[in-house]
Amino acid sequence: MSTSLDLPGGTWTLGDRTVTRFGYGAMQLAGPWVFGPPKDHDAALAVLREAVASGITHIDTAETYGPRVVNDLIREALHPYAGDLVIATKAGGRRDDHGGWPAARKPDELRAQIDDNLATLGVDALDLVHLRLGDANGPVPGERIDEAMATLVDLQRQGVIRHLGVSNATVDQVTQAQSIAPIVSVQNRYNLADRTDDELIDRLAGESIAYIPFFPLGGFTPLQSDALSAVAARLGLTPMSVALAWLLQRSPNILLIPGTSSVTHLRENLSGAVLELSAADVDELDRIAGQA
Numbered sequence: 001m002s003t004s005l006d007l008p009g010g011t012w013t014l015g016d017r018t019v020t021r022f023g024y025g026a027m028q029l030a031g032p033w034v035f036g037p038p039k040d041h042d043a044a045l046a047v048l049r050e051a052v053a054s055g056i057t058h059i060d061t062a063e064t065y066g067p068r069v070v071n072d073l074i075r076e077a078l079h080p081y082a083g084d085l086v087i088a089t090k091a092g093g094r095r096d097d098h099g100g101w102p103a104a105r106k107p108d109e110l111r112a113q114i115d116d117n118l119a120t121l122g123v124d125a126l127d128l129v130h131l132r133l134g135d136a137n138g139p140v141p142g143e144r145i146d147e148a149m150a151t152l153v154d155l156q157r158q159g160v161i162r163h164l165g166v167s168n169a170t171v172d173q174v175t176q177a178q179s180i181a182p183i184v185s186v187q188n189r190y191n192l193a194d195r196t197d198d199e200l201i202d203r204l205a206g207e208s209i210a211y212i213p214f215f216p217l218g219g220f221t222p223l224q225s226d227a228l229s230a231v232a233a234r235l236g237l238t239p240m241s242v243a244l245a246w247l248l249q250r251s252p253n254i255l256l257i258p259g260t261s262s263v264t265h266l267r268e269n270l271s272g273a274v275l276e277l278s279a280a281d282v283d284e285l286d287r288i289a290g291q292a
Contacts, residue, residue: 008245009248014058014184017127018057018084020056021252023060023212023255024258024259025059025258026073027060028259029070029073029261030065030069031066047261049077050263052082054266057086058085059086060089060187060212061074061089064094064095068120075120075121087126088185089117089126089128090167092132092133092167105147110155111151114129114155126162127162128163128165129152133166133167139188141172145173146180163185164181164182165185166186167187171200185212186200188200188213190211190214192243192289193288197211201253202251205253211255216243221291224291228285231284241273245276245277
């Protein structure tokens with residue numbers, strides 16, 4: 001069995017916890033469109049157990065995945081949890097009957113979501129809660145977050161939340177959140193093709209705050225995908241492995257949460273991300289963002 005120090009990227013201090021920079025995102029364990037149960041229940045449990053057996057100590061989830069389904073799977077597969085495992089979840093949205101993702105950030109809605117996360121994960125306190133902002137299309141500039149953050153801070157004072165973060169947030173919203181309470185992480189969309197948060201990542205690194213990118217291969221144009229595939233073919237790796245290796249080298253505060261419902265793909269991601277990209281490789285990959 002690997003230890004956490006064997007994983008790509010080493011570790012990061014997340015609040016008062018040390019986690020592997022290579023984590024696991026559990027969203028894909030739910031059914032199609034992140035709705036309903038998995039096609040293969042036992043395979044979903046196997047992926048979670050393999051992630052922990054591989055040394056991963058950071059798992060990302062949300063009560064909205066399923067809904068409830070993914071949290072239930074995590075509890076079934078891993079409870080009682082290892083002392084070094086950090087499970088991060090989200091609050092700020094819900095699922096409607098059609099599988100949509102409407103916002104739910106009023107105080108009573110947030111409290112209900114925290115209660116649901118506590119129950120489904122089977123814990124007395126949540127390690128890390130990200131306030132999910134914006135909508136399915138991305139961050140919404142100008143959206144107020146003070147009331148929602150204050151509600152989560154109150155729950156933190158009650159002892160049911162250990163650490164706070166924000167997700168799907170603009171730079172201004174990150175700054176506003178920091179003015180209300182300490183945050184340990186920002187979870188936004190970022191990858192080789194979408195470099196919007198470059199300056200934010202560097203700022204957060206200087207403040208010892210983690211940046212957790214989602215959709216490492218999301219939003220690529222065909223030309224960008226072709227460019228990444230060409231680099232991956234030359235290196236003898238999958239495009240996902242190369243994209244993850246690039247993220248690890250981009251900044252030491254970047255924590256990865258690639259998702260998969262396959263043990264085989266999990267192992268491929270882990271082995272591929274070990275790659276140390278050369279300066280020439282990085283320069284070629286950096287040019288992908290400018291290709292339409």
